[in-house]
Amino acid sequence: MSATTTTNTDAQLSFRRPSGIRTVKNGAATVFVTIATALAVIPLAWVLYTVITKGIRLILSQQWWLQSQRGITPRREGGGAYHAIVGTVEMALICAAIAVPLGILGAIFLIEYAKGTKVARAVSFMVDILSGIPSIVAALFIYALFITIFGLGRSAVAVSLALVLLMLPVVLRSTEEMLKLVPQELREASYALGVPKWKTILKVVIPTAFAGIMTGIMLGLARVMGETAPLLILVSYAVGINFSPTSDTMGALPTMINTGRDQPPQFPGYERVWAAALTLILISMVLNLLARAIARASKLKEK
């Protein structure tokens, strides 16, 4: 640039390319991010490929969805995952019945009632801690509370309660984010018509944020359905169909995988493990895709 004092301005003004080392560094950075992105995409494809190729045969049979594993040993063909699907769905639904109202109420408190206060910061901090709690610790806590202290036995309900601890922060955080996005003008318009605050929240704020809340619920359900640790500690795996949530044995897809995973590959039971894994992935993926579809259709968009 200092050379512009010379007479031949046209030649001197030509924009130089960055010096050699800078170009090299820039190129290296581009290569690095490209490799990183490739590395990040590979595992999903690889996992899906493995699970699908090993489990697709059984999934496609009708029997898989309609029968349990009662009376089926690892050496025998046959049976299905109905008992495990029932257990997984039932425990997740009981969990959602507790976690969803609690999560939404917590989010309403944080955004509508206590925004910006010290109390809100304290609660928010606790939610962060809760969202970081390992599933095994949540399971131990429920074990300590219900089985050691209250003297109740292991049961599917206990599992649901442990799952509540894991689902609650997911629902609360996504609801909170959505409530933040609801335009303040909507609330003010409602207040201006003399509508009390609670009715404004129930009839204006929540319906506006509904899609986002549903997204959070779906993601929370997907997370708790794949959890294994609480199932290991709080309930025994059953091979038969059982609808009672208070019984101490209940089938579930993760424990179905866990109990069968030690079999040698030539046994039919080995294939059922991968089929159960594929079923679990399918449920989780469907919930995730549904959550994304709802979020996309939502009226509220992040700016």
Next chain:
Amino acid sequence: MAVTDTGATERLEPEPDAAHDPSLSPAGGHVDHMHSPIPQVIHHQAPASTAVDQVDRAPRGVKLAKISQTGDRVFRALASTGALAIVLIVLFIGIFLLALALPSLQANQDNFFTSRNWSVGGTDLAFGIFGLFWTTVLSSILAMAIAVPIAVGVALCLTQYLHKRASGPVSFVVDLLAAVPSIIFGLWGLTVLGPFLAPAAEWLISKIGWIPLFSENIDPKGSVFVAAVVLAIMILPIVTAISRDVFAQTPRDHIEAALSLGATRWEVIRTAVLPYGRSGVISASMLGLGRALGETIAVMIILTTPAPGSPFSPSIFAGGETFASKIANNAAEFDSPAKTGAYIAAGLVLFVVTFAVNAMARIIADRGGAKS
């Protein structure tokens, strides 16, 4: 209740000078509706000073109906209870775990922190967490060391390199990685990834096996190394998502200022994007670390449990047990309170460690300007 509500709106007659009242006109001082959501006119039965001012200014003859606040009070109480329940749950987790672990800790004959023993079967308790702590921290730190650079690279690629139309599907795929249940990662890690990584492990052992951290061990398939790679894959979506959001918030001005000075794309990232997102990335890494520390089933499936009494090996190619996998492995044996207490003590340490890591993540995120 509904009658009084609507009554209040109907009986509100327009004040003649409402347009000139600065507190009512939209152009006037900003009315903070967050803290006084009910239009202030209705507030006249409350002894608040602002409400009194307005009633004084209102012309005579205007009657404002009383509005029932029962609904509000009930709803507010409900919401507060929900929030309180969350706080109590977290406190209870700590208190209950401590209460049940204390008797076993007092009966413990070994040093809880330095012993590698774990004999809780008989009447005499002798257990320590040193081995568990080492495996847990080693696998998680290694996972973080693998995942964070890749996650930052992906986040930079998504926000600074790719066009929006291309970055959408890529971030979708990375997000979907979080949808795979951990037990499936465990199964896949043991049967597919472990054998795949075995040659790499053997190569490392042959080259730098003299370092204790990389020394040879019997079973490279179920090693901390494989577990760490799987953990890295599992925390990748979390770290990527937060880093991506933080990088995307880099002020446009900073980027353009760097560009106008002739910076290359990498220099823009180094001078504008990375400094802005640093606290966010550190916070995201801590969250990922917290997740890796507590991961149970994938680690439990992959890691080979060493035989009791086998010598301690610091190597990443050794098997081992983490806090979580130890508890899960022995979940069927929780029969006596003393025995259970020993496992709960291990769980308590895990709780405290993850609490500290997550709290640190939160503090770092709050200190830095960029929020995810």
